[in-house]
Amino acid sequence: MGGYHSNEWIENSPQNDPLVVIRNGKEIILQAFNWESHNYDWWRNLERKVDDISKSGFTSAWLPPATHSFSPEGYLPQNLYNLNSAYGSEHLLKALLNKMKQYKVRPMADIVINHRVGTTQGYGGMYNRYDGIPLPWDEHAVTCCSGGKGNTSTGDNFQGFPNIDHTQNFVRKDIVNWLRWLRYIVGFQDFRFDFAKGYSPKFIKEYIEGAKPIFSVGEYWDTCNYSGTDLDYNQNSHRQRIINWIDGAGQLSAAFDFTTKAILQEAVKGEFWRLRDPHGKPPGVMGWWPSRAVTFIDNHDTGSTQNHWPFPSHHIMEGYAYILTHPGIPAVFYDHFYDWGNSIHDQIVKLIDIRRNQGINSRSSIRILDVQPNLYAAIIGEKTCMKIGEGSWCPAEREWTLATCGTRYAIWKK
Secondary structure (H helix, E strand, O other): OOOOOHHHHHOOHHHHOOOHHHHHOOOOEEEOOOOOHHHOOHHHHHHHHHHHHHHOOOOEEEOOOOOOEOOOOOOOEOOOOOOOEOOEOHHHHHHHHHHHHHOOOEEEEEEOOOEOOOOEEOHHHOEEEOOOOOOOOOHHHEOHHHOOOOOOOOOOOOOOOOEEOOOOHHHHHHHHHHHHHHHHHHOOOEEEEOOHHHOOHHHHHHHHHHHOOOEEEEOOOOOOOEEOOEEOOOOHHHHHHHHHHHHHOOOOOEEEOHHHHHHHHHHOOOOHHHHOOOOOOOOOHHHHOHHHEEEEOOOOOOOOOOOOOOOOHHHHHHHHHHHOOOOOEEEEEHHHHHHOOHHHHHHHHHHHHHHHHOOOOOOOOEEEEEEEOOEEEEEEOOOEEEEEOOOOOOOOOOOOEEEEEEOOEEEEEO
16 A cells, blocks of 8 residues: 555656746645635535636645544544545545546645654553554654654654654655655645644655655744734844745745735735835745745635634735735635635636736746835736735836726736
8 A cells, every 4th residue: 555656656757857847937826725624525525616726727726634634634644544534535535636637736735744643652651653554653753852762853843742753764765655655646746744844854855856746835834023012024034944944955845935924914904115125025935035935815724713823804805916916826725715705716816817817927027116004016027017005006107907906906917
């Protein structure tokens, strides 16, 4: 079960270079779940939506963790080779993946390899052994900081659970084989690495080189710079830490642009001056390394029912008008797209259409024209112009025509 067939492993060879898609820069991602999705026969629900996801212009759909887990959401994995989860059976998952293949939407697997729930009590009376299931590791697979006999963690500790020791050769070999199985037997094409702060990014590099996903993104969620409860204007050290992680992963993976989320959700409350850094660039990871920045408004942690750090709900279309017209790799959240009404769905689709028709990609040029407390205006790639905020503004030259507009945003095109 844990093996993979070498003939399937070769698959169309140009795509075996994990940088092809990053260079192309045309990705648009749908996060295709929220924190409650496990309650709703999820693989079947998504299968019904594949046609719409494809027509809307998404290149990838990030699915929740598909393997057996102690928690229904999937983030406490145990038997990594068991594809029956709270989201549905292995059979239903395969049906979904086949339909996605047919409609040319790449399935993105949520890779949870920072921690793994044990099956058996071992050293110290902890559940730090994995007897009786595939990958039957012993206590040496678990870091000594989380109750195992392995080495010290190479990153932050995920509290309360056995953290995997990626310094062990046998662990890495098993993880690479499992990732290859997901990629070439199960049919996932892209990877999202959960809790990427938990282990050194050099291991991500090894895993990407071993399994060759078409596209990868890491969740390096770090705390922004605050003065008390106020977000600092300067977030350079925050975005630098994310960039250091991307560098550590051999530049093979993108990273979620938490810096842009933090700044954008303060900006839309009437502080649009935040959206230009002192050098005239966008202030997030997008402003420094746009081809590796996955921009987003909310996800299953920040929004949904967890609501840890939500984007202001009355301003989400300003948020999408920003990320869907700007450099970087935009990601749309399921709730906004499917649960917040047809008007929002259709406005987002219109913005995606404009992005594609105007040839905006992750590395498009950007000139920020105006920032005021109530206004932000920019030209992207010379053929698209946009503004968000209450302030009235439109481009001076006659050759611009209005492409779309909504509450507190407008986009023009040449």
